[in-house]
Amino acid sequence: MAVSREPPPALGGRDHSRRVRLQGPQWVGIPLLFAVPLLALLGVFGESFTSAEAAGSDVALRVEYSTRYRYKQINAVQVRVDNVAGEPLDTVVVAFDPRYVRQFSTLMFIPAPQAPFEIVFTDFEAGGSRTVWAELQGEKYGTHRGTLEAYRTGGADTARVTLRTLILP
Amino acid sequence: METVVRVAFVYLFILAMLRVMGKRELSQLSPLELIMLILIPELVAQSLVREDFSMTNAIIAVTTLMSLVFATSALAYRFPTFARLVEGTPAVLVEDGRLIGDTLDRERLPPEEIAAEMRKAGIERLEDVKWAVLETGGDIAIIDVRRDVRRRAPDTDRVG
Numbered sequence: 291m292a293v294s295r296e297p298p299p300a301l302g303g304r305d306h307s308r309r310v311r312l313q314g315p316q317w318v319g320i321p322l323l324f325a326v327p328l329l330a331l332l333g334v335f336g337e338s339f340t341s342a343e344a345a346g347s348d349v350a351l352r353v354e355y356s357t358r359y360r361y362k363q364i365n366a367v368q369v370r371v372d373n374v375a376g377e378p379l380d381t382v383v384v385a386f387d388p389r390y391v392r393q394f395s396t397l398m399f400i401p402a403p404q405a406p407f408e409i410v411f412t413d414f415e416a417g418g419s420r421t422v423w424a425e426l427q428g429e430k431y432g433t434h435r436g437t438l439e440a441y442r443t444g445g446a447d448t449a450r451v452t453l454r455t456l457i458l459p
Numbered sequence: 460m461e462t463v464v465r466v467a468f469v470y471l472f473i474l475a476m477l478r479v480m481g482k483r484e485l486s487q488l489s490p491l492e493l494i495m496l497i498l499i500p501e502l503v504a505q506s507l508v509r510e511d512f513s514m515t516n517a518i519i520a521v522t523t524l525m526s527l528v529f530a531t532s533a534l535a536y537r538f539p540t541f542a543r544l545v546e547g548t549p550a551v552l553v554e555d556g557r558l559i560g561d562t563l564d565r566e567r568l569p570p571e572e573i574a575a576e577m578r579k580a581g582i583e584r585l586e587d588v589k590w591a592v593l594e595t596g597g598d599i600a601i602i603d604v605r606r607d608v609r610r611r612a613p614d615t616d617r618v619g
Contacts (some may be wrong), residue, residue: 295559297549297592298602310533320529326522327463335515360513428513458515 335458337365342451348375348442349382351449358456361428364396367453369422371411371440379414381443384422390436390453394426428457462508462516466523469503474531474545546595553591556584556604566593576601 312320329335338358344351350372356365367386373379386407391397400423404410411420433456441448508516535542550562552573563570573591576599582588590602 295551295554295562297551298590305539308537310537323522323529324526326519327466327526330463330519330523335519360511360515362512458513 335360337363342453344440344449344451345374346441346445346447346449348373348379348445348447349440349449350374351384351438351440351451353438353451353453355453356455358458359428360458361431364425364427367422367424367426367438369424369438369440370419371422371449372419373414373416375416375442377416379442380412382411382414382420383439383441383443384409384411384420385439385441386424387436387438387453390434390438390455391424391426393430393432393434393457395429396425396427398425399423431457431459433457462511462519463523465507465509466520467527469507470524470527473499473503478545478547549595549600550593551590552593552599553585553588553601556586556588558585562593568593573599 336358337356337360339354340357341352341354343353352370352372353367355367359365369384371382371384373382388407391407399407399409401409409422414420433454435452435454437450437452439448439450507520531545535545550566551559552562552566552568553559558570558573562568573585573588576591577583577585577588580601580603582601582603587604588601589604590600592600592602594600
């Protein structure tokens with residue numbers, strides 16, 4: 291007798307028109323299940339960055355920072371300050387809003403702050419620029435807002451931008 | 460985005476590896492296989508989530524995995540060809556009391572395991588086995604000659 295090597299045809303070749311059917315809560319759950327990775331592929335849960343600018347009569351300010359990142363991730367706030375006064379400036383202060391910065395952990399500033407979250411530049415030549423680099427680790431969930439200011443000590447006005455960062459859990 | 464790609468890649472890789480290893484590994488775990496299955500999660504965990512320990516990343520990873528599992532299951536149900544691709548096909552180990560050596564070799568399944576399954580089914584002799592089939596899930600199904608005779612008996616009576 292020849293060996294067929296096929297298992298016995300239990301169904302005798304019978305089948306039915308197969309369709310995948312969802313039931314009850316699956317109509318909500320399955321689309322949600324697929325939505326999360328699809329949104330992730332589109333970058334909805336990833337990092338996003340922006341830049342903002344402001345200028346006063348003495349200094350101009352440009353900041354690049356992350357508007358969204360995740361818990362325990364580290365991102366940098368990069369600040370550029372330009373002397374637009376047309377003359378040398380004795381002292382220029384770049385000040386981060388403590389309400390904003392205190393929502394993060396493992397803070398690192400280059401150059402180092404002279405006062406809490408305040409970096410001071412002296413002997414700022416006319417037309418020159420300075421850079422501040424701040425690394426902030428995501429700690430508290432939610433949206434954090436605060437200002438970043440640059441001003442000449444004793445100056446008439448302040449260059450100010452608002453920072454807004456969402457930390458995902 | 461990277462997490463989705465990583466989870467999808469590792470899922471497909473493990474699925475392919477399980478298919479390559481064969482059906483028997485799915486059912487009964489030897490100590491070596493158990494060690495391997497315990498170590499695999501340890502080895503791939505970091506490559507999946509990297510240094511990102513956020514809940515967001517965990518949710519993305521879990522939903523990606525569950526989506527892949529659901530999609531694979533739905534496709535396997537809807538398209539039998541796809542089911543054969545990911546799950547394999549049953550393999551005949553014994554037919555009409557004869558061991559199918561090629562299948563036993565391919566599945567690395569010693570005849571003693573068939574004998575053990577025969578004893579569980581209350582069958583003493585290989586000659587009494589009509590079919591022994593290694594199912595896609597790794598179990599061995601046994602149909603004995605007596606059951607086969609009983610099933611056919613009414614037809615035989617009518618013919619007679």
